Amino acid sequence: MSEQLIDLTNCDREPIHIPGQIQSHGFFIVVDDACFIRFYSENVFNFLPSIPTDLLGRHIQDIEPLIGKNEPPDFINQLLNFGRGNKSFDQTNPFQTDIQGKPFYLIISKADNYFVLEFETATSDMNLDLQKMIGRSISEMLADKNLQHLLNNSARQVKQVIGYDRVMIYRFAEDGHGEVLAEAKNDDLEPWLGLHYPASDIPKQARELYKVNLTRLIANVHTTPSKVVTSANFGTTPLNLTHSQLRAVSPIHIQYLKNMGVDSSFSISLLYKGELWGLIACHNYTPRFIDFKTRESSKLIGQILSSALEFRQDEENQQLHERFVGTVDKLSKYMLKTNSIEDALTRQDSTILEAVNAEGVVLLYENNIIKQGKVPADEQIRELTAWLTTHVNEPVYYTDHLSAAYPAAEAYKHVASGVMVTTLSRELGEYVIWFKPEQLQTITWAGNPDKPAELQNDGTFKISPRHSFEAWSQTVVNKSTPWLNEEVKSVIRLKEEIMYAINQKAGAIRLLNERLKQAYEELDTFSFTISHDLKNPLSAIKSYSQLLTRDTTLKPEAQKVLDRIVNRADRMNYMINEVLDYSRIGRSDIEFTKIEVAPIINDIAKELGIVYDTEKLQLNIGATPDIQGDPLMISQVFANLLSNAVKYSGQSDPQIVSIEGRETEGGIIYSISDNGLGIDIKQLPQIFELFKRMDNVQDIEGSGVGLAIVKRIIEKHKGKIWVDSELGRGTTFHVEFSN
Structure with missing residues (x-):
């Protein structure tokens, strides 16, 4: 076979989820919600010679006897109904059936509005007691507490389980390039341990798919993929094969494997907090097929290793977190003393x-x-x-x-x-x-990362031949070790403590206070304008709109428009009131009184039950020590923080919100935590700004004023507020009231 010419200029945008073909070691049939056939793979006739040639538009029942002659009537529709009811096909995959006297697995997945029925042989190139081997391997993997030992042992255990010639644990860097951190291989193979591979080898869209499909098999790089057949009558949108087991491989990647001499590859994804940490990448130098059940069992190894990696990383992060928090706490006390x-x-x-x-x-x-x-x-x-x-x-x-x-x-x-x-x-x-300081680093690449392809005479690019994988060293200069998330969090917290201390000590001599005074005066003027120049015409708009809705001759479309005007007027009025509340706090004098917090929290909890769907909410109320302050303002603080916690954890199941107070040397600290959406670390410094809303909550109703009001109230009480948060893992607000 002549070497394939491939244009690499847009390989990072190659639509690999809609390849229009599948690997040839299986076949598929795609049905719509009514079980009519809308797509099939061209090789279906190789597996089912007697199947009708006019498949498109037929009901799946017409060919069920050819797929599973020993199965009950309508068995495919029953499997689909079961999966619809469970909103998943995990419990039915794989369904073992019989095709032409040979055992086959049926694997069902969803593709937009279609159901993909994939058929693979139920036999494998492996003949092992896999369950026992995997159980033993997992035990041996987790016995190691040293991270590098864990990775080395994991590579050895995976090689023992699946028997591939080379097994690597490959980690992705922030820029997408990867490094081989551990390796288990046949003795006759050259080592790849420590080699780096450029991001173009596994481009961004491929890395995204690895987060969805936790295993990926390429059984034989030398086979010809089978085309997906459909009709223009069913639309021209390509079939999305994101969840397909048989999805064909990018021709660029196939040529890449050929250039390395690899005939078969198998990968298991390693995730850290939902993001792709790396891969267990397995190469074989002869074709290998691993059946679906074996792949699913192998996926368990990846999930266990992912959990172990996450535990080790979290343990390391926690140690850093505690060290940095201790330093910032000490500095805070020094600044106040x-x-x-x-x-x-x-x-x-x-x-x-x-x-x-x-x-x-x-x-x-x-x-x-x-x-x-x-x-x-x-x-x-x-x-x-x-x-x-x-x-x-x-x-x-x-x-x-x-x-x-x-x-x-x-x-x-x-x-x-x-x-x-x-x-x-x-x-x-x-x-x-x-x-x-500069951290000089020598990176050994598997080939020159700046030259992934060679320009041909006809203007196309060809992936470099075998020599492009020879070790190529590069010295990285002008770069330091990267900054860690825990370091960023520490600096964010320290800045809050410094600004608090400055505001407490600087007084009127600092330019900042003069600017704040000017800002307050402008805010008062702005508030007066809002209340007198905006609220009156807004009330008129709402009143006239409500009068018009009483006109029985209005068309339904006009009625809907008027309803929207009334709704938007109410929304605008709510935001105006929020801004007025924010401005009033700066002018209000506080009379400090003893506040019993428990009744306030209980009343807020009752109100939350009315406003939100709290059927799955687990609200944990711990100790509620009394504090000093203005009862109305303090009630507003707790109501806002608890309401946010409930609102932004609404998608979690179970939904857990907790509030607890504790006494410290400096006063009383209340912590309000949830297990909701969390906040991106880069946006943490901005969350208390007026009208600032985070990127991941734009679809959730809110004005962007509440936290600004909370911070202003706390500062008015000579207190402090700070936040710890992580995307996808929840948020905790800490409020400190002075003695």
Whole structure:
């Protein structure tokens, strides 16, 4: 066979979920909701020679006897109904039947509005007591607490179970490229351990599919795929084969495997918190077929290893989290005890340098430069600060490759290839900047990552032949070790503590307070405009619209439009009231009284039951110590936080919301937590801003004012509020009231 020519210019956008063909070791038939055949694979006639040639448009019952002659009548429709009822075909897959006297598996999946019926032989190239082997392998895998030992042992166990020539554990980096972290192979094969592969080898859309299909078999790269047949009468939209077991392989990837000399591959996805961490990638140098049940059993190994990896990573993150939280707590106490913010942050037994894993830090505050550890020269720091002021808008900015954004930093890469910056005041040029030095790294690629293909005379690209997989070394310069999520969280929390201490101590002498005063005056003017110039015409719009709805001659379409006007007027009125509430808090004086929190929480819980569907809600109320403050405002704080917790955890099952207070040296801290959507770490610094709503809650009703009101009330009470959150795992708000 001549080597295939393939255009690689758009390989990262190749629609691999709609290939229009399937692998040839099985066949499929696709039916609509009424069980009429709308698609089939061209090779169906190879497996069922006596099947009618005019398949399209026939009812599946017409051919059931050919598929499973020993099955009861209408058995496919019964399987479909069972899956519809369970909203999943996990319990029926695979269904074993008989085709032409040979055992076959029927695997059913959903593809948009169709049902894909895939048929594979029920025999395998493996003849093992797989259940016993997998049980033993999992026990041996989990016995190792060292992460590298765990990966090495896992690769060996998987090789023992499935018998492929080479088994690798392959981890993806943030930029999509991968590295072989562990390997088990036949003795005659060259080692690939430690090799890196460019992101183009497994492009983004392929990585997304690995999150959906946790195993992927390519039985034989030398077979010709079978085309998917349909009719224009059923539409022209290609069939989505995302969930298909037989989905054909990208011709680019097939050629890639051929160039490596691989005849068969099998992969098992490894996930971390729902994202693709890596793959157990298995290569064989002769064709191999693994039946569906064996693949499902192998998937269990991947799921167990994913859980073990997640546990090890969470354990490591928790240790970092506790260390950083301890440092920030100490710094917070120092700032409240001493009159000097600089002394509190830089001259105690714990300093801001320990808030992250950095080798140097600079505090630019009140026209002073306070340095710790390894940092650039003063003039370089001033130039960097000027660049930050004009180019960086994020509350927390971090990069492990500073010179890529700011070329002048290359001059001091030995101390500052990576920086993390938190802005205290852009107007006053006040920042905290942490520095990480250059971390020289030699990466060994399996071929030159910059030349994945060769240009041919006819203008097309051809995947490079075998020599492109020979080791190719690259030294990475101007980069530091990456910043970890726990470091980012630590800096976000530290900034809140610094700003709290500054606001407590600085008084009227700071420019920030003058600007706040001006902002309050503008807000008062804005509030007056809203209440007098907007609410009156808004009431008129609503009243006139309601009058028009009484007109019995109106068409239904007009009636709907008027109903929408009334609804939107109510919505706008609600948002106006929210803004007015926000502005009033700044003008209100507080009379501190003792507040019994328990009755407030119980009343709010009853109201939540009226407003939301709380049938699956588990509301846990712990200790509720009394606090000092304004009862009405404090009730507003708890109502807002608990309402948010219930609203944004509504998709969780079970839905768990908890509130508990505890006494500390500084006062009383209440924590309100949920197991809901969570907040992206990059958006955490912005959640208390007015009208700021997170990207993942745009479909949930809200004004974006509630948390701004809560923060303003807490600050009015001379308290603090901060948040811990993680996407997909929930949110916890902490509110501290002073004694």
